[in-house]
Amino acid sequence: MNICFAKNLFAMQQTESSAGQVDVAGQLSSQMCSQYPEFECLGEDVLDALEGGRENGSFIKTDIVFDSQEEAFSFGRYYYRYIYLGKEEVTLYSFDENGKFAIYVSCGNPARAVSEHSQVQDRLSEVVQKCSTLGDREKAEYFYDWVYDNVSYDQTLKNRTIYDAVMNGNAVCWGYVSAYLMLCRNAGLICEPVYAGDHAWNRTWLDGEWRYCDITWDKSLGGTRWKFITQKDMDMDSMHNNL
DSSP states (O other), rough: OOOSOOTGGGGGGOOTTTTTTTTSSSSGGGGGOSSHHHHHHHHHHHHHHTTOOOOTOOOOEEEEEEESHHHHHHHHHHIIIOOOOOOEEEEEEEEEEEEEEEEEEEEEEHHHHHHHHHHHHHHHHHHHTTTTOOOOOHHHHHHHHHHHHHEETTTTTTOSSIIIIIIIIIEOOOHHHHHHHHHHHTTTOEEEEEETTTTTEEEEEEEEEEEEEEEHHHHTTSOOTTEEEOOHHHTTTTHHHHO
């Protein structure tokens, strides 16, 4: 049983419905917006397995075993959405071994995957550390400004990952979304991606309500029209509602 999405390379940018995953078992990534400490630790186990893997794309067995298919699917989604930060393609699989669901990983270049992940992780940590003494609203604004100032839109539409955004400063909307998303999560803020059509943006829980931001469109238009607007304003926003 393959627990990865239909297009695993850019799985983070896909909703489960777009990948044909609506009816499968387990939690959707949108239901796991808060950090799951157990999955975070298991994600490190996957990276450890990759670090010791060979560059041949074969299956690498991890030490991760789940009691149910539902847990395996949930972890797969969580890993793609919230843990792995590299650009190198990484594929997770789960195989039924005597009623237990063992996790395997496959990657053409494991060393590159681990290196890319670590590079992004270190860069994000540096940014979060710089605003560690600020309140939640000020942190969210700091992360918005950092992404706005450091990422440009990729006109070739080829750079789709958080690695492209954070390390190379050039990505499509998901690069903006994932960079802001992971900065917020690393700082303890509740943040989610929002999708419509072929576009994505963010919402952050601030001062007891959802505040929306679309850094991609703000940067492209040279303004801050969608910087932390309210739910009411988003509901009335014709540009997003017509996607």
